[in-house]
Amino acid sequence: MELSTLKPRLSFWQLWNMSFGFFGIQFGFALQNANTSRIFSTLGASPDDLPLFWLAAPVTGLLVQPVIGYLSDNTWHPYWGRRRPFFFLGAIFASIALFMMPNSTSLWMAVAVLWMMDAAINVSMEPFRAFVGDKLDTSQQTAGFAMQTFFIGCGAVVASLLPTIFSDYFAVSNVPVDGMIPDTVRYSFYIGALVYLLSVMWTVFTAKEAPPEDLAQFRAERKASGGLGNAITEILGGFAKMPKTMVQLALVQFFTWIALFAMWIYTGTAVADNVWGTTDAQSAGYQDAGNWVGIMFGVYNGVSALAAFILPVFARATSRKFVHTTCLAIGGLSLASIFLITDKYTLIYPMIGVGIAWASILTMPYAILAGALPAKRMGYFMGLFNFFVVIPQIVSGLLLGWVTTQFFGGHTVKTLMLGGACMVLAGILTLFVTDKAPAAK
DSSP: OOGGGGSOOOOHHHHHHHHTHHHHHHHHHHHHHHHHHHHHHHTTOOGGGHHHHHTHHHHHHHHHHHHHHHHHHTOOBTTTBTTHHHHHHHHHHHHHHHHHGGGOOSHHHHHHHHHHHHHHHHHHHHHHHHHHHHHSOHHHHHHHHHHHHHHHHHHHHHHHHHHHHHHHHSOOOOSOSTTOOOHHHHHHHHHHHHHHHHHHHHHHHHOOOOOOSSHHHHHHHHHTTOHHHHHHHHHHHGGGGOOHHHHHHHHHHHHHHHHHHHHHHHHHHHHIIIIIOOOOTTSHHHHHHHHHHHHHHHHHHHHHHHHHHHHHHHHHHSOHHHHHHHHHHHHHHHHHGGGGOOSTTTTHHHHHHHHHHHHHHTTHHHHHHHTTSOGGGHHHHHHHHTHHHHHHHHHHHHHHHHHHHHHHTTOHHHHHHHHHHHHHHHHHHHTTOOOOOOOOO
16 A cells, blocks of 8 residues: 555645645746846846846756755654755745845846845745645645645736736836836835745644654664765766656656746747837836736736646546646647737737646646655655756757847747747647556545
């Protein structure tokens, strides 16, 4: 009998408490995704260089995620537990970085703060994925990841809309003064820092963790692990030990995240160019486009929050693979369609399709993977799995600027079309994944 079958079934509110921290985590990520290119451009970055500056985020994830996963697997504290120490520390440093980001006085300062912010967010985020595997029976894991996706969507909606709320309802300046970040963005990041801290602390202090089944054996294994050198060896050696399902999902993730990275980097410049007819980052039109991108991102995140509870129903009726394939196809075609749109209000419609895909991206791959991983190595393999989130972003950061210049004449809206095609391809590849889905209850 597997250990997972012995885990108690959690109530709705227990699922709520253990997932609530993701509201703050995604609040921070949404501010980063919707505003980082805008901040870089305001501080003098050219569109061709944006992917290189964005490399800070995936490179940080590449270094941090597997290490944090390994360390959290090998941590146990009588009060803090296994994952919650990392929730706590990550929240502290992420909140500091969120406060610092809009106060950057130079481009390189902003890039450095992005490194810090992304590292800190990853410290608190990665153990959250393993948290579901730790606490939930396999029959509840899809619901657990869906609850996380709900909070991810809710947090991202509010965060994405904040600059527009400040400018339209509180008459806060949305125009850079002397090349500095607009007040709408600064105030949004200040609120984000507070929300991040409070949300994660809610989970830290309301969700409990069960100790290892054999605590004495756990401590003996940790003592014999050999320290940091052995940890690095294990982490690097893990690629050869990946379950078959993880290898198959890695290819799906690769093309999925090329699409997402292209969207996060280039939607702002694409919309400013294609709809507002400007590429001048200091102009009011460019900053208005930045606010509208926040609304667009709010829409796709809002749709994902609603879809998070609908997709598991369809997955039970069909399969998780079928649902993920369908959602990625819808999202990819929607992202590519932005090329055809020159009216800002019409841009809302493709974001609905992207939101459906985003809900599945945050739920289905992790639910499929969790059922194929050994319980004792859940955090480690979840961290290793995220190599296949950050590697495509690194590839994109190195190549998308060149591709946009050489093949698309600098028109970033065409790069979004390329991203859409990659997402459709990821959907097709999902059909070849082995999914050991639990029996329906």
